[in-house]
Amino acid sequence: MTSVARRKRLIPYSEQRVLEDVAHAHGFVPTRIFAIMLPVWCVEVRATTTDGRPYEVIDQFLERAIAEAQVSTVADLSRFLSLERPLVDRAIRVLATIGHVTFRGDTIELTDLGRASLRDDVCYLVTVQDRRKMYFDAYRSWPLSRKYYDPTTVTLLPLEEVNSAKGNAGPSFHLLHSTHGFRKEALAELAANPKRDDYNLPARIENPESLGEELVYLPVYVVRATDAGRLTYLVYSQAADTADSDLTELVGRSPEITASLDAEYHAADPEDQKKRITRWLERHSMAHCRPVRTAQGTWRVVLPENAFAPSGTVGLSKVASYAVLDQDILHVSCEARGVRERALLERVDAYLTARRSRTSPDVRAHLARVATQLGLASVGLPELQRMAAAAGKTGMASELAKIAEDE
Numbered sequence: 001m002t003s004v005a006r007r008k009r010l011i012p013y014s015e016q017r018v019l020e021d022v023a024h025a026h027g028f029v030p031t032r033i034f035a036i037m038l039p040v041w042c043v044e045v046r047a048t049t050t051d052g053r054p055y056e057v058i059d060q061f062l063e064r065a066i067a068e069a070q071v072s073t074v075a076d077l078s079r080f081l082s083l084e085r086p087l088v089d090r091a092i093r094v095l096a097t098i099g100h101v102t103f104r105g106d107t108i109e110l111t112d113l114g115r116a117s118l119r120d121d122v123c124y125l126v127t128v129q130d131r132r133k134m135y136f137d138a139y140r141s142w143p144l145s146r147k148y149y150d151p152t153t154v155t156l157l158p159l160e161e162v163n164s165a166k167g168n169a170g171p172s173f174h175l176l177h178s179t180h181g182f183r184k185e186a187l188a189e190l191a192a193n194p195k196r197d198d199y200n201l202p203a204r205i206e207n208p209e210s211l212g213e214e215l216v217y218l219p220v221y222v223v224r225a226t227d228a229g230r231l232t233y234l235v236y237s238q239a240a241d242t243a244d245s246d247l248t249e250l251v252g253r254s255p256e257i258t259a260s261l262d263a264e265y266h267a268a269d270p271e272d273q274k275k276r277i278t279r280w281l282e283r284h285s286m287a288h289c290r291p292v293r294t295a296q297g298t299w300r301v302v303l304p305e306n307a308f309a310p311s312g313t314v315g316l317s318k319v320a321s322y323a324v325l326d327q328d329i330l331h332v333s334c335e336a337r338g339v340r341e342r343a344l345l346e347r348v349d350a351y352l353t354a355r356r357s358r359t360s361p362d363v364r365a366h367l368a369r370v371a372t373q374l375g376l377a378s379v380g381l382p383e384l385q386r387m388a389a390a391a392g393k394t395g396m397a398s399e400l401a402k403i404a405e406d407e
Contacts, residue, residue, distance in 0.1 A: 010155060010173065010219040010238070011035075011219055011220075011221060011236070011237070011238050012238065013241045014324075015033050015035070015171060015221060015322075015324040016317070016318075016321055016322050016323075016324060017241060018033065018221050018223060018236050018241075019033060019223065019321070019322040019324070019329060020321055020322070020373070021236075021241070021242060021243065022223050022225050022234055022243075023373075024369060024372070024373050025242070025369075026225075026227075026234065026243070027227070028225035028226065028227045028232060028234070029225055029226045029227075029296050029298065030223050030224070030225045030298065030322070030329055031224050031225060031226060031265070031296050031297045031298050031329065032223070032224040032261075032265050032268075032297075032327050032328070032329060033221060033222070033223050033224075033324060033327055033329060034174065034221070034222045034223075034224070034261055034264070034327060035171040035172065035173045035174065035219070035220075035221055035327075036173060036174050036175070036176050036219075036220055036221075036222055037157070037162055037173050037174065037175045037176060037217035037218070037219055037220075038137070038138075038176055038217065038218045038219075038220050038247070039137075039138035039139075039176055039177065039178045039215050039216075039217055040135050040136065040137055040138055040144065040156060040215070040216050040217065040218050041135065041136045041137070041138050041141065041182045041213050041214075041215065041216075042133055042134075042135055042156065042213065042214045042215070042216045043133065043134050043135070043136060043182060043187075043210050043212070043213045044131060044132075044133055044210065044211040044212050044213075045131070045132055045133070045134050045187060045208050045209070045210060045211070046129060046130070046131050046208070046209050046211050047130055047187075047191070047205045047206060047207055047208035047209065048126065048127070048128050048129070048130065048205070048206040048207055049126070049127050049130040049132075049202045049204065049205050049206075050113075050124050050125070050126050050127075050202055050203050050204035050205075050206075051124070051125050051127065051202035051203060052117075052120070052122035052123065052124050052125070052202070052203050053122070053123050053125065054122075054123065055117075055121075055122075055123045056091075056123070058083070058087070058091050059091055059094070059095060059100075059123065060118075060123075061081055062077060062081070062088065062091055062092065062095065063095070063100065063101075063110060063114055063117070063118050064118065065077055065080055065081060066101070066108055066109070066110055066114075067110055067114075067115065067118055072107045072108050072109065073106050073107065073108065074088050074089050074092055074106075074108070077092070077108075092108060095114070098123075098125055098126075099111055099113045099114075099126055100113055100114035100117060100123075101114055113126060122203070124203065124204075131211070134187075134190075134199075134200070134201075135148055135149070135156065135216075136182065136186055137247075137250050138178040138180060138182075138215060139178055139180055139250065139254045139256065139257065140180075140183075140250060140253070140254065141180070141182055141183035141185075141186035142186075142246070142250060143186070143190050143199040144199070144218075144246075145198055145199055145200075145246060146197070146198060146199060146200040147239040147240070148218070148237075148239060149200045150239075153238055153239060154218070154237070154238050154239055155218075155219065155238060156216040156217070156218055157216060157217045157218075157219075158214065158215075158216050158217075159215065159216075159217070162175060162217050171324075173219055175217065176257065176260065178215075178256070179256075182210065182213045184210060187208040187209070187210060188208065190205075190208075191205040191206070191208050218237060218238075219237070219238065220235050220236060220237045220244075220247065221235070221236040221237075222234070222235050222236075222251060222261060223235075223236070224261060224262075224265055226296050232252070233248065233251045233252055233258060233261070234248050235247035235248045235250075235251055264327075265297075268327075268328070270293060273293075273299065273325075273328045274291060274293070274299075276325045276326065276328060277291045277299055277301070277325060277328070277330050278291070280323060280325055280330070281301070283313075284307060284312065284313045284314050285307075285312070285313070286303055286304075286307050286312075286314075289301055289302065289303055289304075289307075291330065298329050298330075298331060299328065299329065299330045299331065300330070300331045300332075300333065301330060301331070301332060301333070302333050302334065302335060303332060303333070303334050304334070304336070305334065305336035305338065305339050307334070308334065308339050308342075308343075314332070316339070316342055316343040316346045316347075317343070317346070317347070318332045319332065319333070319334050319339055319340055319343040319374065320332070320333055320334075320340065320343070320373050320374045320375065321373075337376075340374045340375060340376055341376065341379075341387060342391070343374055344370060344371060344374050344376055344379065344384070344387075345384070345387060345388060345391055345393060345396070347370050348363075348366065348367055348370060348384065348396075349388075349393065349396050351363075351366050351370075352396065352399055352400075359406075360403045360404070360406045363381070363400075363403050364380075364381060367379070367380070367381065367384060381400060381403065381404050382404065384400060385397050385400040385401055385404070388400060
C-alpha cells in the first residue's frame, strides 16, 4: 500500500468511535484499524432510461378519462372534465411529447408508457441517450449504493487529488491497488436488478453501455477484529458512522484486500508497538503503568484515577475506550468508579447536546449502552439524574427529568 499524506479529516468521525461500534454494537474484539483509500470505478454510462416523477394533476385526470371512460378527443375531454379546450389541447400535446399518448386522426390513445404510468401512479419519462456517472468497486465490479452519490457527505477522489491530499487532522490513509478491470457485464446485471433504486438508478434502464471508466478512491476505515476466535473485517465510510454491510462483504470476499491487510498486521513488531504505547503513556505522565498484550494481539492498560482530567491529561472519553496509535489499538480502563461515573455523565451530556430531537427510548438505549461499556450497567435514568445534580450539571439533570416524565 502507498502512503497518502494527511489533509482535512476525510471521515468526519474518529477511529475511536469506530472501535467502540465494533466492540459494543457488534460484540467483536478489534485488533487493528486501517485507514485506506478503496479503489472505485467511476463509469460514464449511456443508456435509454425510464424515470418517474409525480403527475401534474390535469395530466393524470386526462389519462384516466382516456383509459377509464373511453373519452378520446380534445373536445370530449374538455366537456367531460369541464376544462377549457385550449388548456386540454396544450396538456394533450405535452403528453404526446413525453410519449404518453398518440393520435389516430382526432382520436387520442394511451401508449404503453402512458398505461404503465397510470397503473403505477407515476409519470414515467423516457430519456434516449441518457448519460450519468455510476460507481462500482474495483475488485468485483459491484455497484455502490445510493448513499455514495451524495457529494455533500461522500468524497470520491481522483488519483491526483489523493496524492496531493494534505492537512493536519485525521489519520494517514493508504492507497489500495486493484489489478481488475471493469466488468462490462456489471451494467446489464445492474439494469436487471429489481432493487435499482437502491443503486441510484431510474425505474428502468435499457441498453446500458460504458463510454469510459476512471479509477477514483473512497476513504474508509477497515477494522480487523475477532469474533469468538473467527477473523472478520468491518468497513466504515463517510456515508454513516456504522459498518457498511456491502463494503464489509466486499472486503471479506476479496482475498487481494484481506491478504494485504493481514500482511501488514503480521508485519507489526510487538516491541515497536510497546514503544509507541510507552511514549503515549510518558506524554501523560503515566510511564509507571504497564501495557499488556492480549492473546488477540490488542493492548490494554489500566490507568489510575489521577491519569484523567481534571487532575491528569487523559480525557474522560478514553475511559473504557481506545487510544489509536498509528494503526495500533490500546484499550484504556480505570477501576475507580468515580472516574467512570464522570465519564458516563460527560458522554450522556454530549449525546443530549448533540441530539435535540430524541425520544425517551433513544436516551435510555444510549445510556444502557454507555453504562455497560463503563461497567456501570446498574445505573438507570433516575440515578443518572441524581448524579448530574450532585455534579452541578443542573441543566442536564432537568433535561433528564423531562425525559423521564415523557414516558
